[in-house]
Structure formats: structure tokens, C-alpha cells
Amino acid sequence: MPILKSNQAADGERHSRKQLRLHSSIARDLGMRIVSGGYRPGHVLAGEIEASGQLKVSRSAYREAVRMLAAKGLVQSRTRTGTRVSAVEQWHLLDPDVLTWVFAGEPELEVLQGLFELRTIIEPEAAALAAARRSDKNLQIMRGALERMSQHTLNVEAGRIADKEFHSELLRATRNPFIISLTNGVASAVHALTEFKQRAQALKRDPLPEHWHVFEAIAHQDAQAARAAMAELIQLAIHDMPVKRWPENWTDSRLVRDSESI
Amino acid sequence: MPILKSNQAADGERHSRKQLRLHSSIARDLGMRIVSGGYRPGHVLAGEIEASGQLKVSRSAYREAVRMLAAKGLVQSRTRTGTRVSAVEQWHLLDPDVLTWVFAGEPELEVLQGLFELRTIIEPEAAALAAARRSDKNLQIMRGALERMSQHTLNVEAGRIADKEFHSELLRATRNPFIISLTNGVASAVHALTEFKQRAQALKRDPLPEHWHVFEAIAHQDAQAARAAMAELIQLAIHDMPVKRWPENWTDSRLVRDSESI
DNA sequence: GGCCATTAATTTCTCAGACAAATGCTATCT
DNA sequence: AGATAGCATTTGTCTGAGAAATTAATGGCC
Numbered sequence: 001m002p003i004l005k006s007n008q009a010a011d012g013e014r015h016s017r018k019q020l021r022l023h024s025s026i027a028r029d030l031g032m033r034i035v036s037g038g039y040r041p042g043h044v045l046a047g048e049i050e051a052s053g054q055l056k057v058s059r060s061a062y063r064e065a066v067r068m069l070a071a072k073g074l075v076q077s078r079t080r081t082g083t084r085v086s087a088v089e090q091w092h093l094l095d096p097d098v099l100t101w102v103f104a105g106e107p108e109l110e111v112l113q114g115l116f117e118l119r120t121i122i123e124p125e126a127a128a129l130a131a132a133r134r135s136d137k138n139l140q141i142m143r144g145a146l147e148r149m150s151q152h153t154l155n156v157e158a159g160r161i162a163d164k165e166f167h168s169e170l171l172r173a174t175r176n177p178f179i180i181s182l183t184n185g186v187a188s189a190v191h192a193l194t195e196f197k198q199r200a201q202a203l204k205r206d207p208l209p210e211h212w213h214v215f216e217a218i219a220h221q222d223a224q225a226a227r228a229a230m231a232e233l234i235q236l237a238i239h240d241m242p243v244k245r246w247p248e249n250w251t252d253s254r255l256v257r258d259s260e261s262i
Numbered sequence: 263m264p265i266l267k268s269n270q271a272a273d274g275e276r277h278s279r280k281q282l283r284l285h286s287s288i289a290r291d292l293g294m295r296i297v298s299g300g301y302r303p304g305h306v307l308a309g310e311i312e313a314s315g316q317l318k319v320s321r322s323a324y325r326e327a328v329r330m331l332a333a334k335g336l337v338q339s340r341t342r343t344g345t346r347v348s349a350v351e352q353w354h355l356l357d358p359d360v361l362t363w364v365f366a367g368e369p370e371l372e373v374l375q376g377l378f379e380l381r382t383i384i385e386p387e388a389a390a391l392a393a394a395r396r397s398d399k400n401l402q403i404m405r406g407a408l409e410r411m412s413q414h415t416l417n418v419e420a421g422r423i424a425d426k427e428f429h430s431e432l433l434r435a436t437r438n439p440f441i442i443s444l445t446n447g448v449a450s451a452v453h454a455l456t457e458f459k460q461r462a463q464a465l466k467r468d469p470l471p472e473h474w475h476v477f478e479a480i481a482h483q484d485a486q487a488a489r490a491a492m493a494e495l496i497q498l499a500i501h502d503m504p505v506k507r508w509p510e511n512w513t514d515s516r517l518v519r520d521s522e523s524i
Numbered sequence: 525g526g527c528c529a530t531t532a533a534t535t536t537c538t539c540a541g542a543c544a545a546a547t548g549c550t551a552t553c554t
Numbered sequence: 555a556g557a558t559a560g561c562a563t564t565t566g567t568c569t570g571a572g573a574a575a576t577t578a579a580t581g582g583c584c
Contacts, residue, residue, distance in 0.1 A: 021537065023329065047564065058539045060322055063565085067285065067326045071333035073358075073446075079565045080547040089434070093443035094356050096335075114438045117391075125383045172351070176376045181355035184335075283566065309535065320568045325536090341536045342576040530581080537574070545566070553558080 022057060026065035032101045034074050034085055045075070045083045072098055096185040103192040113247060115189060116238050120231070122182065123167075127214055127230035128223040130173035138173040139219055142166055146215060150208050160194050166211065170218070200242040210236055284319060288327035294363045296336050296347055307337070307345045334360055358447040365454035375509060377451060378500050382493070384444065385429075389476055389492035390485040392435035400435040401481055404428055408477060412470050422456050428473060432480070462504040472498055 020028065033039050045051060045066075052062035066083055069075045073092040077083040092098055102111060130138070145166040152159030164187045171183045210233040217225035238246075282290065295301050307313060307328075314324035328345055331337045335354040339345040354360055364373060392400070407428040414421030426449045433445040472495040479487035500508075 023537085027333075048566095049564090060325075060540090061538060063322075064326055064329045064537095067329050068333040071289075071330040071357075071359075077565065078547080079545070080549095080563060082564060088439065089442055090446070091443065092354070092357055092447075093440050095333075095354055097333075111439065114440050117438050118440045121387045122383060129379075176379050177350065177373065178355050178376050178380045180351055181353060184352070185354075285566085310537095311535090322569090323567060326566095339536065340576080341574070342534060342578095344535060526584090528581105528583080530579100532577105532579070534577080535575085537572105539570105539572080541569090543566105543568080546564085548561105548563085550561075551559090554556090 022061045023064035023068065026055065026057065026062060027068040028097075028101070030065060031069055031072070031074060031097065032104060034069070035091070035098060035101045036105050039085050041085050041087045043085045044081070045085070047082060074098070094182065094185045096188050099185045099189040100192060103189050103196070107193075107196070109243065109247060112193075112241070112243065115186075115193075116234065116241075119186065119190075119234050120238075122179070123171075123234060124227040124231040126171050126174050126176075126179055127218065127226040129176065129179070130170050131218045131221050131223040131226040133175045134173040134218055134221070138169055139215075141169045142173075142215055142218070145169060146208070146211055149211070154194055154207070155198060160191055163194065163211075164191050170214070173218070197240070197242060204240050205236070207233070207236065207240070284323045285326035285330065288317065288319065288324060289330040290359075290363070292327060293331055293334070293336060293359065294366060296331070297353070297360060297363045298367050301347050303347050303349045305347045306343075307347070309344060336360070356444065356447045358450050361447045361451040362454060365451050365458070369455075369458070371505065371509060374455075374503070374505065377448075377455075378496065378503075381448065381452075381496050382500075384441070385433075385496060386489040386493040388433050388436050388438075388441055389480065389488040391438065391441075392432050393480045393483050393485040393488040395437045396435040396480055396483070400431055401477075403431045404435075404477055404480070407431060408470070408473055411473070416456055416469070417460060422453055425456065425473075426453050428477075432476070435480070459502070459504060466502050467498070469495070469498060469502070 030039075030045075039045070046054070048059050048062060048066075052059045055062065066075060066077060070077060070083075072095050073086055073090045075083050076086050076090075093102070145162045149159050149162035149166065152162065154160055154163060167190065168183045168187050172180050174180065210229065213229040214226060214233055217229050292301075292307075301307070308316065310321050310324060310328075314321045317324065328337060328339060332339060332345075334357050335348055335352045337345050338348050338352075355364070407424045411421050411424035411428065414424065416422055416425060429452065430445045430449050433441050436442065472491065475491040476488060476495055479491050
């Protein structure tokens with residue numbers, strides 16, 4: 001039996017798009033399997049020997065993958081017990097990779113709602129902070145992103161990247177490290193989401209005017225206007241999602257927000 | 263020369279409190295060194311051979327530690343270039359471990375401000391959502407936590423844990439997976455912070471009344487009252503921090519919030 | 525002299541196999 | 555029946571050797 005290690009030929013489907021390292025691609029595969037419900041919380045993964053054997057990789061590569069997933073709160077390893085999938089509450093859902101994996105497939109309605117709810121809470125306030133603290137450089141980058149966005153439109157990858165850049169730079173302008181840290185994660189999610197939206201149906205409406213409203217308010221350092229414009233932008237994004245009916249308690253949360261402008 | 267691997271005796275200070283695995287304690291040490299500014303962004307770590315040699319651990323243990331840090335966005339590894347500390351914007355600051363490491367030392371004023379700003383944005387809205395969606399079980403757990411909190415007070419570890427449980431259960435009651443995911447991280451940070459506060463000076467004031475106000479509002483499903491009570495609670499927490507002077511733009515952010523109640 | 529291809533060197537990456545440590549389980553003894 | 559000691563299983567750690575990737579250097583060619 002020859003010891004030929006024809007990795008390239010043997011695995012048919014691994015690391016589909018980017019040239020990830022072996023451990024990263026294993027982590028990605030396992031991670032997606034977990035967040036998509038393939039491996040439920042509480043499920044015990046196959047032992048290191050068996051699992052690495054099935055994947056035809058070394059134990060070390062597999063172990064490094066598991067260690068990455070553990071660092072993201074998806075699994076937990078113990079001697080003798082094995083490696084088991086953690087409860088959902090333990091998952092680091094705001095981790096950029098996890099978020100990407102969650103929105104790589106068809107995201108569930110509840111999850112979709114949860115993300116928009118978070119954005120509804122954070123991004124208007126972030127826009128207000130950005131209006132108060134933005135530098136001219138922030139403004140310049142945001143303008144450039146919007147201009148490229150209007151050139152390409154959201155139907156093209158380049159346009160979606162420009163959209164992502166706009167939101168990233170906006171959050172960066174808040175000068176709050178924690179809010180900035182949300183950037184990467186939420187940005188990837190929104191990016192994947194826009195792709196999903198586009199996949200389901202061509203965009204109904206051009207979201208550019210609202211983006212410019214936000215930009216103008218931040219340019220004029222008008223915090224209140226920036227908050228209102230961003231809230232409007234997100235509401236429209238929610239409305240444009242190809243979703244038939246939002247859950248019943250969704251309207252509650254909007255009611256909650258509306259009541260604050262009394 | 264005997265090959266005795268007297269790990270226990272050799273390393274004087276590693277895994278100080280909990281019995282972490284070797285790779286986890288290495289990750290913790292390196293991670294704390296990074297977030298505390300010992301290794302600046304852009305700094306290239308020593309090669310695997312040298313680094314593992316200095317720490318007197320195997321390459322695999324060291325590699326697994328680095329892989330964990332990479333999963334948290336703190337470092338990035340490339341062949342030939344080596345492993346280098348990522349830019350701060352890449353750090354997953356909301357990762358529970360990272361947050362713990364950040365607040366393990368004396369946190370910088372800006373970071374402190376950033377965390378409170380995030381809490382000011384999220385937790386009042388979370389309280390409002392919790393008021394709308396809480397179950398009786400949520401309520402029961404929160405009441406229990408508050409009762410234990412009043413028994414022990416925040417000067418004792420048990421009291422701080424109860425405080426953490428209260429906030430965790432509150433966020434859990436929002437039924438929003440992403441907000442819940444923030445729980446673990448922010449909770450650890452607040453926990454470490456309360457310790458820090460307590461270390462610097464005995465608590466000025468008993469924060470229990472505000473906690474009960476929040477609880478009552480949520481119990482009565484009064485979203486608006488819950489939001490207001492939680493905002494008040496956080497403002498008082500900020501005020502009780504042993505900080506001489508908050509940065510100049512901090513008042514701006516409060517001004518921003520005040521303007522919304524017009 | 526400048527540009528391009530080729531080679532070399534360095535660092536992480538992957539593999540293999542062995543032993544150590546931790547811990548749940550079981551059988552045995554009281 | 556309960557405690558205790560041994561056993562088995564799983565992850566954890568160590569060692570050493572190549573493989574792959576990527577930057578730097580080198581030399582040939584125009």
C-alpha cells in the first residue's frame with residue numbers, strides 16, 4: 001500500500017472558494033455544519049482519531065480546527081467526554097466567521113429578525129455618535145464609497161462592497177472600539193444578506209437616497225438627523241427583504257422604538 | 263542529561279488561577295500581552311520553534327494557542343512572514359475572553375468609556391424588549407438573582423455573580439440571539455469591572471434600588487419604564503466609577519442621548 | 525542598465541506516532 | 555448500599571520530519 005497523500009485529488013469539495021489552510025477549511029466545514037443545525041447542541045463529535053481519519057487529515061490539523069471552533073464558543077472539549085457542541089447561548093454569534101457561516105445558508109426568519117433588531121438598536125445611535133465625532137477623512141471615505149455604490153448598484157459585487165465600506169466607515173467614525181468591532185461581523189452578515197436578497201429577487205428600490213441622507217446629516221454634524229435618517233434606512237432595508245410575513249412580535253419591537261419619540 | 267520535563271516546577275507563574283490546559287494558558291498569556299499593549303499591532307512574534315522553545319512547551323501546544331488567538335482576530339499567520347499582531351480594528355473585542363483580558367489589567371479610560379457607551383445604547387433597549395417578551399421563568403430567575411444580590415452585596419464575589427446573573431437573564435429575556443450573545447462578553451467585562459471598582463474604593467452607594475426598578479418595570483411589561491430605569495441604572499454605574507474626569511467628548515455622547523427625550 | 529524568470533531560503537503548515545494526564549465507569553470490598 | 559481502587563477511553567502534550575507557500579536573491583537576457 002503506497003503512502004501517497006494525494007490531498008489535492010482525494011477531497012472533492014473542500015475549501016471551495018478561497019485557498020484556506022487545511023485547519024481553517026476544516027473549521028469552516030465543521031462550523032457551518034454546527035450553525036446550520038447539522039450537529040445539534042449537546043452532540044458529541046467523533047473522536048480525534050476517527051474524525052481525522054474520516055477527513056483524511058492529520059490529528060494536529062483536526063485539533064487546530066477544533067481549537068478554533070472552541071475559541072468561537074461553538075464547541076467544548078473535555079478529556080474522556082470528548083468534544084461536544086455547546087449550547088447556542090455560548091456561541092459567539094457576533095464573531096465575523098460565525099456570522100458569515102450563519103448567513104451562508106438560508107438564514108432562519110428568527111435569526112434574520114434578530115439581526116435587524118440589533119441593527120435597529122445600534123446603528124441609529126452609531127450614526128448619531130458618528131455625526132458628533134467624524135473627521136473629514138471619515139467623511140471623504142464615506143463619500144467615495146457612496147459614489148462607487150451609485151456607479152455599480154447593489155446588484156453587482158463591487159457595489160455591495162462599497163455599501164459595506166460605507167457602513168464600516170460610519171461605525172469607525174464613532175471612535176468607539178467596541179462599536180467598531182461590531183463592524184466586521186455585522187458588515188459580513190449584511191454583505192451575505194444582500195447577496196441573498198439579490199438572489200431571491202432583484203432589488204425593488206434603489207436605497208441610495210437614504211444613504212445620502214445619512215451622509216449629509218453626518219457631514220453637517222447633526223446627530224439627531226443622522227439618527228433619524230439611519231433609522232429610516234434600516235426600516236426600508238427590512239421592508240425590502242424578500243420575506244412574506246415577519247413574526248408576530250416583530251411589530252412589538254417597532255412599537256417599542258416608536259414610543260421613544262414621544 | 264535526563265529528559266525530565268518538570269513543567270510544574272519550571273514555569274513560575276503560568277495558569278495562575280484556574281486549571282487551564284496548556285494551550286489555553288499560553289493563549290491567555292499571549293492574549294493579555296497583546297491587548298495590554300505589550301505586543302503592538304504589526305509586531306511579529308518569534309517563530310514557532312524559538313517561541314515554543316522559550317516557553318518550554320511543544321510546538322503543537324504553542325501552535326494551538328496561536329490558532330485560538332487568530333480565531334479571535336488578535337493575530338494573523340502567514341508563511342514566510344510569520345505571525346503578526348493584527349490591527350486593533352481586527353480584534354474581536356466583544357469576544358468574552360478578549361473582553362476579560364482587556365479588563366483584567368487597569369483598563370484605559372477610553373476603553374472604559376467605550377464599554378459604558380455601548381451599554382448605554384444597548385441595555386435600555388434590551389430592557390424594553392425584555393419587558394415585552396419576558397416569560398415568568400425569566401422573571402423568577404431575575405428575582406432570585408436580585409435577592410441573592412441584596413443578601414451578599416457587591417463587595418463579595420457571590421454578590422457580583424448574582425449581579426451578573428441578573429443582567430444575563432435580562433438579556434436572555436429579549437429572545438434575541440445576538441443580544442444574548444453579547445451577554446457573556448459584556449457580563450464578564452462588567453464582572454471584572456466591578457471587581458476593579460471595589461478594589462479602588464468601597465462602593466459609594468447601594469445600586470439595589472435601581473435594579474429593583476428595572477425588575478418591576480419588566481414584571482409589569484412596561485417597556486418604556488424599563489428603558490428609563492435601565493438608563494438610570496447605567497448612568498449611576500458610570501457616576502460611581504472611581505474615575506476623576508471623563509474625557510471631554512464623553513459629555514457629548516450623553517448630550518446626544520438627552521436630546522432624544524425632547 | 526533594467527526587467528524577467530529561476531532558484532534559494534525561511535517560515536508556517538501538515539503529517540506521523542508515542543506517551544501523559546484526566547476522568548467517567550466498573551468491579552470489588554466492606 | 556456505599557465507598558474505593560483500578561480500568562478504559564478520550565483529549566492533551568511531546569518529538570521529529572518533510573511539504574507547501576512566499577519572500578528574497580540571483581543570474582540570465584534584452
